[in-house]
Amino acid sequence: KQEVTQIPAALSVPEGENLVLNCSFTDSAIYNLQWFRQDPGKGLTSLLLIQSSQREQTSGRLNASLDKSSGRSTLYIAASQPGDSATYLCAVGGSRGSTLGRLYFGRGTQLTVWP
Amino acid sequence: NAGVTQTPKFQVLKTGQSMTLQCAQDMNHEYMSWYRQDPGMGLRLIHYSVGAGITDQGEVPNGYNVSRSTTEDFPLRLLSAAPSQTSVYFCASSYSNQGYEQYFGPGTRLTVT
Numbered sequence: 001k002q003e004v005t006q007i008p009a010a011l012s013v014p015e016g017e018n019l020v021l022n023c024s025f026t027d028s029a030i031y032n033l034q035w036f037r038q039d040p041g042k043g044l045t046s047l048l049l050i051q052s053s054q055r056e057q058t059s060g061r062l063n064a065s066l067d068k069s070s071g072r073s074t075l076y077i078a079a080s081q082p083g084d085s086a087t088y089l090c091a092v093g094g095s096r097g098s099t100l101g102r103l104y105f106g107r108g109t110q111l112t113v114w115p
Numbered sequence: 116n117a118g119v120t121q122t123p124k125f126q127v128l129k130t131g132q133s134m135t136l137q138c139a140q141d142m143n144h145e146y147m148s149w150y151r152q153d154p155g156m157g158l159r160l161i162h163y164s165v166g167a168g169i170t171d172q173g174e175v176p177n178g179y180n181v182s183r184s185t186t187e188d189f190p191l192r193l194l195s196a197a198p199s200q201t202s203v204y205f206c207a208s209s210y211s212n213q214g215y216e217q218y219f220g221p222g223t224r225l226t227v228t
Contacts, residue, residue, distance in 0.1 A: 098171065
């Protein structure tokens with residue numbers, strides 16, 4: 001069964017720092033990997049989607065990389081701002097049979113950026 | 116586009132009551148799914164559908180029923196609510212189950228007393 005781990009569980013940094021959030025998964029047979037942001041009491045907002053054949057994706061100050069063979073992804077946030085404070089979730093997409101379309105989630109990294 | 120919508124936002128049930136959580140999407144997506152989110156755990160898949168008339172079980176299906184009579188709607192039914200079903204429920208959709216981006220609704224916070 002696919003297991004997804006996110007490290008660290010929580011992170012508190014001053015504004016302006018560059019950050020790296022880590023995600024690892026046990027089964028490299030994935031279709032894709034998706035990073036989400038979740039604000040308290042809200043739904044999930046998709047940040048970046050990386051297909052299994054890709055190495056990275058970028059959107060604004062966010063850059064996500066994927067190393068499928070080693071089962072790792074990182075989300076890099078440049079020049080962090082207080083508005084980046086949220087929980088960041090990593091999810092891998094199943095690639096075989098009944099797992100197609102299924103997302104396996106980590107428990108998230110709770111990020112606080114203080115002014 | 117409204118995206119993925121869910122109703123109600125909040126609900127309190129007594130043990131043994133039944134109810135339906137509504138989910139709708141206006142993106143003509145074939146794949147829809149339901150997840151629950153509990154403190155300290157990742158989101159877990161309850162049921163999913165690859166198209167109208169086709170549904171299947173996920174990781175934690177017990178106590179829940181689904182149906183998919185239209186492409187747009189995918190309701191989740193709690194048959195006889197239990198305190199263990201206290202959770203936040205999210206509906207998601209994507210174009211298909213072949214690696215497309217998934218979009219989530221705002222969630223329904225359910226408390227069973």
